[in-house]
Amino acid sequence: MDNKEIASIFNQIAELLEIKQDNPFKIRAYQRAARNLESLSVDLTDVYRSGGLKALQEIPGIGHDLSLKIEEYLKTGKIASQKALAREFPKGILELINIPGMGPKTAQLLYKKLGIDSLNKLKMAAQAGKLQHLPGMGEKKEANILRGIGFKEASHGRFLLDDATVHAAMIVEELEKLKEAKKILPCGSLRRGQETVGDLDILVISDKPKPIMDKFVSLKLVKSVLAHGETKSAIVMHNGMQADLRVVPAKSFGAAAHYFTGSKGHNIHIRQLAQKKGWKVSEYGIFDAKGRQIGGQTEEEMFSKFGLQYIPPELREMRGEFTAAAAGKIPRLIELGDIRGDLHMHTTATDGENSLEEMAKAAKHLAYEYILITDHTQSTRVAHGLDAGKSSANLHKIKLAAKNISGIRLLAGAEIDILPDGSLDLPGEIIKQLDLAVLAVHSNFKMPREQMTARIIKAMQRLPGSILAHPTGRLLGEREAYAVDLNAVIKAAAKYRCILEVNAHPKRLDLTDFYCRAAKAAGVKIAISTDAHATDQLGLMKYGVITARRGWLEKQDVVNTWPLAKLQRVCGF
Numbered sequence: 001m002d003n004k005e006i007a008s009i010f011n012q013i014a015e016l017l018e019i020k021q022d023n024p025f026k027i028r029a030y031q032r033a034a035r036n037l038e039s040l041s042v043d044l045t046d047v048y049r050s051g052g053l054k055a056l057q058e059i060p061g062i063g064h065d066l067s068l069k070i071e072e073y074l075k076t077g078k079i080a081s082q083k084a085l086a087r088e089f090p091k092g093i094l095e096l097i098n099i100p101g102m103g104p105k106t107a108q109l110l111y112k113k114l115g116i117d118s119l120n121k122l123k124m125a126a127q128a129g130k131l132q133h134l135p136g137m138g139e140k141k142e143a144n145i146l147r148g149i150g151f152k153e154a155s156h157g158r159f160l161l162d163d164a165t166v167h168a169a170m171i172v173e174e175l176e177k178l179k180e181a182k183k184i185l186p187c188g189s190l191r192r193g194q195e196t197v198g199d200l201d202i203l204v205i206s207d208k209p210k211p212i213m214d215k216f217v218s219l220k221l222v223k224s225v226l227a228h229g230e231t232k233s234a235i236v237m238h239n240g241m242q243a244d245l246r247v248v249p250a251k252s253f254g255a256a257a258h259y260f261t262g263s264k265g266h267n268i269h270i271r272q273l274a275q276k277k278g279w280k281v282s283e284y285g286i287f288d289a290k291g292r293q294i295g296g297q298t299e300e301e302m303f304s305k306f307g308l309q310y311i312p313p314e315l316r317e318m319r320g321e322f323t324a325a326a327a328g329k330i331p332r333l334i335e336l337g338d339i340r341g342d343l344h345m346h347t348t349a350t351d352g353e354n355s356l357e358e359m360a361k362a363a364k365h366l367a368y369e370y371i372l373i374t375d376h377t378q379s380t381r382v383a384h385g386l387d388a389g390k391s392s393a394n395l396h397k398i399k400l401a402a403k404n405i406s407g408i409r410l411l412a413g414a415e416i417d418i419l420p421d422g423s424l425d426l427p428g429e430i431i432k433q434l435d436l437a438v439l440a441v442h443s444n445f446k447m448p449r450e451q452m453t454a455r456i457i458k459a460m461q462r463l464p465g466s467i468l469a470h471p472t473g474r475l476l477g478e479r480e481a482y483a484v485d486l487n488a489v490i491k492a493a494a495k496y497r498c499i500l501e502v503n504a505h506p507k508r509l510d511l512t513d514f515y516c517r518a519a520k521a522a523g524v525k526i527a528i529s530t531d532a533h534a535t536d537q538l539g540l541m542k543y544g545v546i547t548a549r550r551g552w553l554e555k556q557d558v559v560n561t562w563p564l565a566k567l568q569r570v571c572g573f
């Protein structure tokens, strides 16, 4: 728990320093430390108790300064410098820098010149056209900010999958400490792996609900308590996310897990099946006409009692899962453990934070068999893309490193920009040296749909067998997908033997579940890739896998579950 709290304080310090336009190295150091603490598998309290400051400093990214700050938090429950820093700015300003189109510099400018310190003030000023006259602003930027506000409002109250996952884990970790809690299961849209989550629905099995309820409403992360009942409670956490808690006895576990997992439509269908048999289904079980419980202790029974095969949570969306289950045709969905490699990642050669060697080492920890290094090409200037000469030198570097690093196979790739006319941002003679190429659109997002579709198809036609990365360019909560005819893209991918990527980054998650299924139907293969820009982001793979599961994909549909030899044979390198 302390790990997450300290990570969140470090992140906030980084944001405040960004507004101040402080030293970028210092800002990065806080961000990196926060990320490392989030993924740390041991408790900071234990680390500190075992070896004091020295032990803290052995954590990657934690130097002398930061170890002192951690010590301060562990001893006093706060970090004074963060409080002091926060006092320099009004509260609302942090909310502003996260609006698409804003950023720390702009937030600072608008605060200084116009006193803007809340979303509402920002919206009024932008609507009144007051922003465009400020230095470095202009009409276009003002319009962008207004669009960003609209986006924020539209995604109102929904959270990214990783954010929801981390917060659910924090609650589970605390409740697990109670001996009265026999089983804890986060349900709802989170368990179904939906790309965004409205609120958390946590189910606990116990015969003694009271201590569980009391602990839940008094957790550190609670901002306010919405309900505090005997078996039901609800809280809002500091980040604005709501969590509902339900406690049921063991004999109701299956029925409750099924009910709270949803989806609502799926639940209604099960109830109708029960009605036809003269039974009743509730979150407490399956009951016959006389009110006797005849099932619902396990989740399997919620299906087997109706002659259905078990339906995994990710498929419970009324997309044909009942027909498939009745026919015994529920697919054997891909699992995280099936993944043998990652085919999209960046290094310090472009905008990554870690070296080739560091990425390889981290991938080895995940027991991967291979990774494809895919740094950017020159057109992607914001990402320090490499020109032809530098790309070529980078390829040599990768191939040399591949010889020296044992235990994992490094593959030489590149994330090649698809230029507006559909041509590729790397000369043919360099493309020839790649093991595998990843293609992506990074510019001119506002093209008309026909043009964008033609642009992408042309690129695939130029380079058959390549991987098309993040096929819609969307950033959840930040940027709309570009207009593109994905059915036509899928058709072309089949024709040119191209692989479509499910980008595992929680802001992307495209291809989406729906189009994964369409791709499979068209015989198109999928790569699930993290697009990692740092070693710890390799762990985002799970979000891509759950999206693929929602798309009914099986192991064989996903190329990075294949052994290296098969990948080489099929992709021809």
Ligand code: DGT
Pocket: 187, 188, 189, 190, 194, 196, 197, 198, 199, 200, 201, 259, 260, 261, 262, 263, 264, 267, 268
């Ligand atoms: P969310 O939170 O908006 O991302 O989506 P869910 O699916 O987590 O929805 P939520 O939190 O409102 O409810 C959790 C589950 O409880 C939902 O998936 C199914 C079940 N549920 C909620 N309301 C109803 C209802 O009116 N009828 C039935 N049959 N089930 C419901």
Ligand code: CA
Pocket: 188, 189, 190, 198, 199, 200, 201
């Ligand atoms: Ca929910």
Ligand code: CA
Pocket: 188, 199, 200, 201, 244
């Ligand atoms: Ca709920």
